Amino acid sequence: MQKTIPPQLVQALLKQKYHMVGLHSGVKRCKWLHEALVHNRHCYKQKFYGIKSHRCLQMTPALFYCTQQCVFCWRAQNGDLQIGWGELQLPDWGPVENIVEGSLHAQQRILTGYKGNEQTDWRKFREALTPKHVAISLTGEPTLYEPLGELIHAFHKRAFTTFLVTNGTRPAKLATLNEEPTQLYVSVCAPNEEVYKRVCRPQINDAWTKLNETLSLLPSFTCPTVIRMTLVRGLNMENVDEYAKLVEKAAPTYVETKAYMHVGFSNLRLGFERMPSHAEILAFASRLAGETGYKVLDECTDSRVVLLSKRERAIRFDGS
Ligand code: SF4
Ligand code: SF4
Secondary structure, eight states: OOSSOOHHHHHHHHHTTEEEETTTEEEEOOHHHHHHHHHSOOOHHHHHHOOOGGGEEEEESOTTOOSBOOTTOOSOOTTGGGOOOOTTSOOOOOOHHHHHHHHHHHHHHHHHTTTTOTTOOHHHHHHHTSOOEEEETSSSOGGGSTTHHHHHHHHHHTTOEEEEEEOSOOHHHHHTOSSOOSEEEEEOOOSSHHHHHHHTOBOSTTHHHHHHHHHHHGGGOSSOEEEEEEEOTTTSOOOHHHHHHHHHHHOOSEEEEEEOOOOGGGGGTSOGGGSOOHHHHHHHHHHHHHHHOOEEEEEETTTTEEEEESSSSOOOSSOO
16 A cells, blocks of 8 residues: 555545645644634533633644544545555654644634634634644544654643544553643444444454553543543444443543534445434433443533533633
8 A cells, every 4th residue: 555645635635624734744623613713602622621612723643544444534534535545654754843833823824714704703813813722633543643742742832731532542652652631532432342343444453452451541641531432323322331341441531422423524434314313412321321320411412412420520621
């Protein structure tokens, strides 16, 4: 499989409004940044954790690379659009500072577009020019980026909070991170190995074992931890008791159960009817709560997500 990234792939991403940063990183405007700036709405992480949507930068250091090919993923995968490349043929990684500075510039370019928008909330716009939060998640598996701890550190040095989302297949990398993120997410989108292979389609050996190693590692983190379940109707919403065992193993601060959204390149793999309703997500979350002793703490119907925790209240990062 070829190591160089085909220009057609880059073109397809640019068409979807990705901003390339160097050769392997990218920034994309989150829908909720837009909603916050022009419609006074915000994402569920603002509701749950106080992360301001209009001051959030969504980026990835591993735009083309991942250890899984989840059927529900919004990223372009090898084979989509008849474009082929090696998703595990890792590049020469670029320096951290270039990626941070490049991401900040990309965010400024994104914001420039709002200057001519009559609906822009100017107070929020001025604040947005100084982002405070980075979601290291957009697409790809960030633990493949070798200096990930340094990247997190570089954002923290600039007074950012960081949410890192990993698929959990690189426990050795997580175990040796030299700086923890502000909050760590691990995606758990299958209750057992059989469903995992069908839904998350791992591209490396022993991925299920590695994910389980990550879950065992989670209690050693000092930052808040989250198990995120992206749920697809008819694919991975059964066997709640087995999900519960995985939650017990990881003892995360939170569990977020979230509906698959029919967006991006996932449209090539799944139909619209695969999106569960909020009521289905809430029913799943309630069953999981019953099995684990976690409580339903909050929910957001717009994003079809339910927050579970053993805490009485989520930890907030806005001082409230
Ligand atoms: S926290 Fe996530 S959902 Fe919210 S604005 Fe940032 S990238 Fe978007
Ligand atoms: S782990 Fe994340 S980036 Fe990789 S295929 Fe799955 S959803 Fe997409």
